[in-house]
Amino acid sequence: MAIVRLSTPLRKFNQGKPEVEAGGSTLKEVLQNIDASNPGFADKVLEKGEIKRFVNIYVNNEDVRLGKGLETQIGEKDVVSILPAVSGG
Amino acid sequence: MGLNLNEIKRYSRQLVLPDFGSQQQARLKGSKVAVTGGGGLGCPVSTYLTLAGIGEIHIIDMDNIEMSNLNRQFLYTPEDVGKPKAEVAAERLGEVNPEIKVDAIVERITYDNAFDLLKGYDAVVDGTDNFPVRYAINDACAVNRTPLFHGAVLMYEGRATSIIPKETACFRCAFPNPPPSNMVPTCREAGVVGSMVGLIGSIQAMETVRYLAGLEIGLKNRLLVINVDTMEFEKVRLRRLDDCTACGDTFVPRPVDEVCETRRIEDEQRA
Ligand SMILES: [Zn+2]
Numbered sequence: 211m212a213i214v215r216l217s218t219p220l221r222k223f224n225q226g227k228p229e230v231e232a233g234g235s236t237l238k239e240v241l242q243n244i245d246a247s248n249p250g251f252a253d254k255v256l257e258k259g260e261i262k263r264f265v266n267i268y269v270n271n272e273d274v275r276l277g278k279g280l281e282t283q284i285g286e287k288d289v290v291s292i293l294p295a296v297s298g299g
Numbered sequence: 300m301g302l303n304l305n306e307i308k309r310y311s312r313q314l315v316l317p318d319f320g321s322q323q324q325a326r327l328k329g330s331k332v333a334v335t336g337g338g339g340l341g342c343p344v345s346t347y348l349t350l351a352g353i354g355e356i357h358i359i360d361m362d363n364i365e366m367s368n369l370n371r372q373f374l375y376t377p378e379d380v381g382k383p384k385a386e387v388a389a390e391r392l393g394e395v396n397p398e399i400k401v402d403a404i405v406e407r408i409t410y411d412n413a414f415d416l417l418k419g420y421d422a423v424v425d426g427t428d429n430f431p432v433r434y435a436i437n438d439a440c441a442v443n444r445t446p447l448f449h450g451a452v453l454m455y456e457g458r459a460t461s462i463i464p465k466e467t468a469c470f471r472c473a474f475p476n477p478p479p480s481n482m483v484p485t486c487r488e489a490g491v492v493g494s495m496v497g498l499i500g501s502i503q504a505m506e507t508v509r510y511l512a513g514l515e516i517g518l519k520n521r522l523l524v525i526n527v528d529t530m531e532f533e534k535v536r537l538r539r540l541d542d543c544t545a546c547g548d549t550f551v552p553r554p555v556d557e558v559c560e561t562r563r564i565e566d567e568q569r570a
Contacts, residue, residue: 294482298339298485299340
């Protein structure tokens with residue numbers, strides 16, 4: 211199971227919780243598995259099968275957009291962080 | 300730029316640091332820094348820059364002090380409500396450290412004026428509170444080649460990164476597009492506690508001071524993400540994009556308008 215950390219704006223789609231564990235061998239599968247237990251989650255992160263352009267996803271602190279995107283391989287205990295920009299001050 | 304006797308006494312606790320001496324202190328004294336925003340982040344940022352001995356600090360803020368600012372903006376008292384933040388902050392900090400110069404610029408930063416307003420500084424520290432101004436400051440600093448120390452908060456989550464032109468990713472490299480305004484609320488809507496902005500503002504000030512002193516800094520090409528409800532600190536890697544419209548090979552002005560941005564995304568989603 212990967213550990214998926216959610217930025218504050220996304221937690222309302224995970225019962226308010228900051229983290230969720232999810233199985234899957236690729237990032238896409240991990241996100242689909244989160245969506246299975248939190249219907250609507252994938253819609254907040256994906257659009258037409260791609261990562262939404264204002265959402266960044268990091269696997270073990272590396273931006274997946276600069277790698278294999280949704281096809282990024284996910285291993286046991288990998289940490290996935292999902293972050294949109296925030297602007298408060 | 301040498302140090303006088305008062306300065307040697309005032310800064311003695313930092314002058315004894317193994318990597319910090321009169322040469323580094325003199326660099327701070329010779330530095331001119333703009334702090335954009337005199338609010339939740341602006342208060343700790345400008346206070347710690349003042350205490351560290353940055354020679355000239357300009358606080359840029361158009362807003363007046365409100366009672367609801369006082370849970371976190373510690374430079375202001377109830378008697379200051381209604382007065383311009385930048386002026387009150389500059390006056391107070393000038394008293395805290397008479398060895399330096401602190402000035403107020405009571406002006407609203409826009410995409411059109413940011414390039415001129417932020418010219419001529421050794422560093423800009425961003426403590427503003429909305430995407431249009433943050434992207435304007437990012438683009439201006441990229442074009443002006445001014446180091447920019449970014450910090451932002453949302454509820455119990457904070458972010459910081461240090462942007463060195465032509466060397467590191469800028470805010471737009473990291474986030475080419477802001478989220479729609481209905482996704483990420485502001486502090487006014489979502490709430491914020493003083494120690495949260497204090498934490499992030501302190502980190503921004505630390506990075507600025509170390510950078511200006513000529514020391515290594517830890518947030519180049521790294522976005523620090525802190526969640527204080529779990530006390531999880533993580534640093535994700537950022538990469539500079541050659542085709543970034545702000546810091547890449549060709550600059551393309553791209554003012555961000557939150558309302559339009561949201562509409563455009565909703566249109567795309569409907570399509
Ligand atoms: Zn850039």
